[in-house]
Amino acid sequence: MLLSMISSNAIFAASDIEATLDYYKDVLGFESTWTWGEPPVFGSASKGGVTIMFNLQPELAAKVRGHQHGVKVEDADELYRLHRANGANIVSEIEDQPWGIREYIVEDLNGYHLRFGGPLSSDAPKSDPFPAGVTIEHRKPTDDEYATIAGQSFGHNEQVPGLLDSTWSGIVALSPNGDTIGVLRIMRDAPGWFSIWDVAVVPEWQARRIGLTMMNRALETIREASAGAIVHLFTYKHGFYERLGFSKESVSMRRL
Numbered sequence: 001m002l003l004s005m006i007s008s009n010a011i012f013a014a015s016d017i018e019a020t021l022d023y024y025k026d027v028l029g030f031e032s033t034w035t036w037g038e039p040p041v042f043g044s045a046s047k048g049g050v051t052i053m054f055n056l057q058p059e060l061a062a063k064v065r066g067h068q069h070g071v072k073v074e075d076a077d078e079l080y081r082l083h084r085a086n087g088a089n090i091v092s093e094i095e096d097q098p099w100g101i102r103e104y105i106v107e108d109l110n111g112y113h114l115r116f117g118g119p120l121s122s123d124a125p126k127s128d129p130f131p132a133g134v135t136i137e138h139r140k141p142t143d144d145e146y147a148t149i150a151g152q153s154f155g156h157n158e159q160v161p162g163l164l165d166s167t168w169s170g171i172v173a174l175s176p177n178g179d180t181i182g183v184l185r186i187m188r189d190a191p192g193w194f195s196i197w198d199v200a201v202v203p204e205w206q207a208r209r210i211g212l213t214m215m216n217r218a219l220e221t222i223r224e225a226s227a228g229a230i231v232h233l234f235t236y237k238h239g240f241y242e243r244l245g246f247s248k249e250s251v252s253m254r255r256l
Helices: 017-026 076-085 143-154 210-225 238-244
Strands: 010-014 032-036 042-047 050-056 068-072 089-096 102-107 113-118 135-138 169-174 180-190 193-201 230-233 253-255
Touching: 010 017, 017 032, 017 042, 017 050, 076 089, 076 102, 076 113, 135 210, 143 180, 143 193, 169 210, 180 210, 193 210, 210 238
Parallel strands: 010 050, 068 113, 193 230
Antiparallel strands: 032 042, 042 050, 089 102, 102 113, 135 169, 169 180, 180 193, 230 253
């Protein structure tokens, strides 16, 4: 019996690795990049669950214009606005397509056509925007904050002595009036290895992108401390975190 296939990454030919990665980061909004070699002959750009790799092949890159690669996104309109504001070369405007997605096409620096597609405008998920006045702080929660917020979500009825002392870092969300409404903990398990625990937002503030914003800030914190780190996430709600690049198949683990 054949083993199941787990994942796939596109590898594009590039005429200049560093210029290509700068374009993917500064124009297309990818968040994490790395290179191999000096000068670079290979590189990669990632955002959420999408990774595209690049191989230094200038002769091949000169012939790829129009080759296509599809990218599934959560909200095509939101990403379209970002790409247009950043000056991306949009070769096909956004519209609902008869094959059941809302899509537009961007030509990258080497000529590849990236087809960004999401739900049809009539099917797009409706979520409240991040609330005005809510602030996100990069710090460990206090014992009381952790017991109150995580306790509601995970049934921690008592404080755990020394738990926060052993916590490497954390993220805290505050309401406009200064009340703590969300927490998470970051553990540094070994050099280059981190884990995220106890992501919690009080019920009345859920479904407003607070947890997503906290997670993005946590990943930024880890990336700044250790580029290319491996991050493990402890959760049973895999679907929520897939948009951030975690997957159930890889035991909720991703490389930044």
